Amino acid sequence: MQVENLKNKIPAPFYKIIDIDEGWYQIVVDCDKELTAINPSYNITQIKEKFGGLRYYIKPVGANSDQTNDMYKVIARYEKIASKTCEATGLPGVLMKSVGGWYKTLNPEYAASKKHYARYKVVKNLPSEDEWWDANK
DSSP states (O other): OHHHHHGGGOOTTSOOOEESOGGGHHHHHHHHHHHHHHOTTOEEEEEEEETTEEEEEEEOSSOOHHHHHHHHHHHHHHHHHHTTBOTTTSSBOEEEEOTTSOEEEEOHHHHHHSTTTTTOEEOSSOOOHHHHHHHTO
16 A cells, blocks of 8 residues: 555654545655655655644655755645545545534535534634634643
């Protein structure tokens, strides 16, 4: 599996974990391909979901400032793609929030059909950065 291969780019002391659901697997694989084309030696320090968004953290190895900037632009583009992609299915998705305050990007029809996501509701107004932090302390 291509996502499993990404773990080889995670050096010690970082945990060799890709902490996302299957719906985002192709997104991170495609992101890695573009990053590798810019800097074949780059390291991944973490790939995870946080507040319903993709977080792809890297350490450029031997990259100049232009390459590093290009890499962060690639990451921003793929994080934006993930923000509109269901984490579970890869279908179009939106930010949703559980009764308990957990955020996930999900396809609303899929969420409604699954017991563990059935109580998630579409977030109509995105919280400010301060509200994110206050709600998730």
